[in-house]
Amino acid sequence: MIRVVLAEDQSMVRGALASLLGLEPDIEVVGEAANGDEVIAVAEATRPDIALLDIEMPGRDGIAAAEELRRRVPGCRVVILTTFGRPGYLRRAMEAGAVAFLVKDSPASELAAAIRRVLRGERVIDPGLAAAALSAGPNPLSPRERDVLSAAVDGSTINDIALRLHLSEGTVRNYLSAAIHKTGARNRIEAVQKAQAQGWL
Amino acid sequence: MIRVVLAEDQSMVRGALASLLGLEPDIEVVGEAANGDEVIAVAEATRPDIALLDIEMPGRDGIAAAEELRRRVPGCRVVILTTFGRPGYLRRAMEAGAVAFLVKDSPASELAAAIRRVLRGERVIDPGLAAAALSAGPNPLSPRERDVLSAAVDGSTINDIALRLHLSEGTVRNYLSAAIHKTGARNRIEAVQKAQAQGWL
DNA sequence: ACGCGCGGATGACAAATGTCATCGCGAACG
DNA sequence: CGTTCGCGATGACATTTGTCATCCGCGCGT
Numbered sequence: 264m265i266r267v268v269l270a271e272d273q274s275m276v277r278g279a280l281a282s283l284l285g286l287e288p289d290i291e292v293v294g295e296a297a298n299g300d301e302v303i304a305v306a307e308a309t310r311p312d313i314a315l316l317d318i319e320m321p322g323r324d325g326i327a328a329a330e331e332l333r334r335r336v337p338g339c340r341v342v343i344l345t346t347f348g349r350p351g352y353l354r355r356a357m358e359a360g361a362v363a364f365l366v367k368d369s370p371a372s373e374l375a376a377a378i379r380r381v382l383r384g385e386r387v388i389d390p391g392l393a394a395a396a397l398s399a400g401p402n403p404l405s406p407r408e409r410d411v412l413s414a415a416v417d418g419s420t421i422n423d424i425a426l427r428l429h430l431s432e433g434t435v436r437n438y439l440s441a442a443i444h445k446t447g448a449r450n451r452i453e454a455v456q457k458a459q460a461q462g463w464l
Numbered sequence: 465m466i467r468v469v470l471a472e473d474q475s476m477v478r479g480a481l482a483s484l485l486g487l488e489p490d491i492e493v494v495g496e497a498a499n500g501d502e503v504i505a506v507a508e509a510t511r512p513d514i515a516l517l518d519i520e521m522p523g524r525d526g527i528a529a530a531e532e533l534r535r536r537v538p539g540c541r542v543v544i545l546t547t548f549g550r551p552g553y554l555r556r557a558m559e560a561g562a563v564a565f566l567v568k569d570s571p572a573s574e575l576a577a578a579i580r581r582v583l584r585g586e587r588v589i590d591p592g593l594a595a596a597a598l599s600a601g602p603n604p605l606s607p608r609e610r611d612v613l614s615a616a617v618d619g620s621t622i623n624d625i626a627l628r629l630h631l632s633e634g635t636v637r638n639y640l641s642a643a644i645h646k647t648g649a650r651n652r653i654e655a656v657q658k659a660q661a662q663g664w665l
Numbered sequence: 666a667c668g669c670g671c672g673g674a675t676g677a678c679a680a681a682t683g684t685c686a687t688c689g690c691g692a693a694c695g
Numbered sequence: 696c697g698t699t700c701g702c703g704a705t706g707a708c709a710t711t712t713g714t715c716a717t718c719c720g721c722g723c724g725t
Contacts, residue, residue: 273547278572279480282487346474371479405701418653421682434703440683450683450711452619452653608672622712635673641713651681651713667725674718682711688704695698 265382266311268294270302270328271344272320280315280344280374287375299323299331306336313378316361318345318352326352326359333360340381344374348389350396351462363387402463403445411438413464416455466583467512469495471503471529472545473521481516481545481575488576500524500532507537514579517562519546519553527553527560534561541582545575549590551597552663564588603664604646612639614665617656 267284269292271277281292294309296302298320306314314332316325323331329341342363343356353364363381365373366389377387404412414424421439425432439451448454458464468485470493472478482493495510497503499521507515515533517526524532530542543564544557554565564582566574567590578588605613615625622640626633640652649655659665 273568274571275545275566275568275575276477276480279477279484282572283480283483286483344476365476367474367476370475371483374476407702418649418651418655418657420650430702431704433705436683437685437704438702440685443683448619449621450619454619456619606671631672632674634675637713638674638715639672641715644713669723670721671723672719672721676715676717678714680711680713682709684708684710685706687706690702691700692702693698693700695696 264291265289265313265378266291266293266309267313267315267378268292268296268302268305268309268311269315270296270299270320270325271315271317272297283371283374284378290375290378299325299328302328303331303335306332306339310336311339312382313342314339315342315344315374315378318343318347318356326355326361329356329359329361342377342381342387347462348392348395349460349462350392350399351402353388353392353396353462354401355462364389364392366392399461402461404442404458404463408438408442408445409458409464411435412442412451412455412458415439415451416459416464465492466490466514466579467492467494467510468514468516468579469493469497469503469507469510469512470516471497471500471521471526472516472518473498484572484575485579491576491579500526500529503529504532504536507533507540511537512540513583514543515540516543516545516579519544519548519557527556527562530557530560530562543578543582543588548663549593549596550661550663551593551600552603554589554593554597554663555602556663565590565593567593600662603662605643605659605664609639609643609646610659610665612636613643613652613656613659616640616652617660617665 267290269277269281277295284290284292293311294305296305300323316328318325325343332339332341341361343361344365346367348366356364363377365377380387411424414427421432421435425435443454446454446457448457468491470478470482478496485491485493494512495506497506501524517529519526526544533540533542542562544562545566547568549567557565564578566578581588615628622633622636626636644655647655647658649658
């Protein structure tokens with residue numbers, strides 16, 4: 264039996280995925296978690312073959328959890344299952360030690376298939392997405408530019424951001440200007456959108 | 465047997481939900497669709513007892529589909545299943561004739577339970593969400609203010625919006641200013657966020 | 666008949682935002 | 696050892712955005 268733990272924050276989706284995997288005769292869901300911190304505890308307790316992780320989760324996200332799992336539960340292979348096939352996500356997932364990267368809008372049958380292929384030692388990555396990740400190149404934003412742009416997603420003013428990050432207003436404007444330039448955007452909002460679409464935040 | 469059709473754009477989630485419902489001895493998934501247009505065709509062909517609809521779908525969304533289904537397949541009860549429990553969504557779903565409104569982060573067991581309750585003639589709505597929808601009041605934005613604010617979500621400049629909607633720049637600014645005021649926001653971006661959080665767009 | 670709200674517009678003004686040049690500091694790298 | 700790069704800052708400047716008062720016309724309700 265292939266032993267799987269599941270991390271996904273939406274209970275109903277998590278339950279549905281568990282049921283989907285439960286249909287497979289050679290797969291067994293031995294644990295579930297609603298976020299990245301939980302899944303580490305669950306995996307340490309159950310020592311599964313596979314950890315199936317969503318990326319967007321409250322608290323520690325799936326990528327951070329993958330990194331931690333590699334250290335704490337070395338025998339456990341990480342499969343990322345995410346809504347958004349963003350190039351930057353794929354890149355970071357691979358760097359965090361994931362061996363497969365699936366998007367939720369591929370057919371349901373691919374989930375079990377991917378898990379079996381991973382168990383045979385293969386890596387499973389959508390070829391189109393792999394190409395996009397490679398052609399897009401690495402994240403051009405410096406860490407601080409990322410911070411500032413991330414702080415701008417919720418519509419904060421320059422002043423808000425400056426206070427939150429303990430920077431001067433001018434500095435915030437400079438970083439934002441750089442981020443706007445590097446993303447090829449025309450203003451802050453476009454920069455945020457483009458960076459998010461690439462998985463750079 | 466309770467006959468159900470399922471509309472959800474993410475294949476894997478759709479398949480997983482189908483599997484979840486398939487576990488129930490008295491429920492049968494007789495059709496699946498990836499968007500609001502498909503589900504109407506499927507429901508007309510299969511005449512199900514229940515249509516389980518996601519809201520966020522490409523093309524015709526779940527709420528618009530619900531409205532159309534009420535006319536075209538009157539015997540079919542509509543259950544909305546959505547990621548976001550936004551007050552405005554609930555309100556619009558009810559106006560569109562839905563009899564149940566579930567969010568994806570409630571427990572998986574609630575799905576079948578809700579379907580059975582609907583079949584007994586009950587309405588199923590999260591009490592907290594119902595309270596939020598009532599206390600939030602109706603959408604304060606005029607149709608045109610909605611249009612303009614919607615056109616601003618992607619970071620377009622005033623100029624872009626004016627061209628796209630065939631308005632003068634000043635008019636666009638006026639509508640945005642009104643929307644900012646009505647949402648209690650401090651700028652365009654916050655206004656978009658607040659309006660989306662309420663389900664007003 | 667009257668008021669009111671909505672759509673649409675203009676002009677003026679203040680505030681926020683984006684751009685650019687320039688500076689200092691420290692760490693990394695050849 | 697010099698160069699480069701990231702971080703942080705300042706000041707000046709042009710542009711964009713947000714606000715407000717005011718106007719017109721239309722339709723709707725009383």
